[in-house]
Amino acid sequence: MAAFDGAWEVSAGRVISIAKVAAGAGWRYYFRGVMAGDGPRPAGKALRAAQEEAGVPPGRWTGRGPAALGLASGETVTERQAELLLGEGRHPDADRIERELQAAGADPAAVRRATVLARPIEHIDSPVLAVDLVFRAPPTAHALWALADDATRRVLEECHEIARDGTLARLEESVARVRWGSGGGHQAPVKDGLVVAVFRHHESRSGRPLLHDHAVLSVKVRRPDGTWGNLATADLFENVVAADALYTLLFMEEVSARLGVAWEPREVTPGKRPVMEIAGVPHELIGWQSTRRQQIEHAYEDQLQQYRSDHGHEPGERARYKLALIAADRTRPPKGIPRTLPELRERWRRSAVHAVGADVVDRLLETARAAATAVWARVRPVVDLALAAVETVAVVYVMRGAFQHRHLLAEARRHLTYVLRGRRHEPGLDEAIVRAAVDGCTRPVGRALTADFRYLYPRESDGRAVVRPLTRHRTASRYERARLAGDALTTRVRASRRSRRLASRSLPHAVAIPAAPPREGSHHGREKQQTTDLAAAEDTRRFILTAARLRGGVKERAASDPPARPAAPTKPPHTQQSPGPVPGRGSTPGRTV
Secondary structure: OOOOOOOOOOOOOOOEEEEEEEOOOOOHHHHHHHHHOOOOOOOOOOHHHHHHHHOOOOOEEEOOHHHHHOOOOOOEOOHHHHHHHHHHOEOOOHHHHHHHHHHOOOOHHHHHHHHEOOOOHHHOOOOEEEEEEEEEOOHHHHHHHHHOOHHHHHHHHHHHHHHHHHHHHHHHHHOOEEEEOHHHOEEEEOOOOOOEEEEEEEEOOOOOEEEEEEEEEEOEEEOOOOOEEEEOHHHHHHOHHHHHHHHHHHHHHHHHHHHOOOEEEEOOOOOOOOEEEEOOOOOHHHHHHOOOHHHHHHHHHHHHHHHHHHHOOOOOHHHHHHHHHHHHHHOOOOOOOOOOHHHHHHHHHHHHHHHHOHHHHHOHHHHHHHHHHHHHHHOOOOEEHHHHHHHHHHHHHHHHOOEOHHHHHHHHHHHHHHHHOOOOOOOOHHHHHHHHHHHHHEEEEOOEEEEOOHHHOOOOOOOHHHHHHHOOOOOOOHHHHHHHHHHHHHHHHHHHHHHOOOOOOOHHHEEOOOOOOOOOOOOOOOOOOOOOOHHHHHHHHHHHHHHHHHHHHHHHHHHHOOOOOOOOOOOOOOOOOOOOOOOOOOOOOOOOO
16 A cells, blocks of 8 residues: 555645555555656566656665665665565565575575564554655745756755754654564564665655655664664554654755745635645645645545545544545546656746746746745744743643644654744754653653643642633634634743843843845854854743742741731842833744734
């Protein structure tokens, strides 16, 4: 089973899809189609010849894992290697290994065992040999990639590859685990990383520009002792949303740094989560390249009606994504005639000129850079750690109720994409937001977490303050309620800071972000903003919470003690002056003023 194309916009802007690749015929999708390009390979034509004719690069091994199999990252994926590893669960160089063992006089059973990685697929019911992660950029990036000059196209491809590889590396480090034993009862981090084969696509099934990569992850990974086991694929499925948000964040940063553009949110469906797009690229080009979208949306509405009839309520975010995949699958046309990338770009240009005019097409990058100047004039790309933590928890709680670390991580990354608009974030800032959220704004409920904002309401002893700001506006959509709850709670934080004479732009809460890439003749490299490191920000946040708790304890003791005679007022020996007015005070960081 291969991942579906065309369902992402319907499913709230998801840019990564995931699907299992079963043993048997599952690998043939790549063997017959993706490896050879966007069309079927004619019978009898060699793989390399078909790839050259289709104008697509061959599949490449990537990641740290191929080295354990004697492969080098960047090497071409051969036809036989794909068949052995992805189709049979055997060593990709099994033919050579078998010849050497047979020449040494080994018996056939031993020869077979030497080439099988982990448990033989014959002993597994419905074996899965790979997981297909499909990476694609937002629609406006596709438009710029398809219609700009070759230099811009290559830059966007490099940005896409950097974001893809960065996301895969994070999955290797923090998500990928090897399982073994009865029911997968034993698990550990993988020893050598993931074995990944990447295959490039240039167009959608409708022939429109769609730069995307199939990153096929083999389930064969090594245990800490060096023996082979199988990947815990459930962890990948659970963390795909956080990976999706990371890819978007990294891609936005690379494109902004290299091309000098900025990003703005675009509402795809009223009341649903917006999609980040390159500012200045006409949205008419999104409709121009999304010819399948109308077909998918009609089928999607039919799926929604059926879901409501069957279940009696609206589907959640995960259910909506599954319905979108079903709609995309049912409207999926057959692949067309393969064309080289230069041929495709010429066709796309003619079509776009007919749709929006030659002047718009010729000045796409220039218009986007001008729009970026306007965005940076009204948006301050500064991350407030405490406000980010509060808003992240508020949104996730309203959307899910109980939640896990991965849900907070995904929302923290979305917060960074919205606030920074393409400026680079400090490494580890997403995890720092999650730590601040878990430490200060949550409490455990069984194996999960839920929101807890009682520190913002020190006078209330019950738990009503935990959920009151998060359950208003029942007539709005769930995402709209989440945004309103986040705004209400961040306003509460600012009010609490003002009452303690800690301005919202106080030094420990500001994290400076590198400025946009300098233009020719410019010497600016970083915005002149005072900053501190994340450790100092965390210390200050804990100080604020501790002060609030101590202040609450003083009030309780004062209420229980008998009143004392008032003493004559005396002037304190030391006074602390509050900071003077700050330009832009009261505006939300990263939002339009």
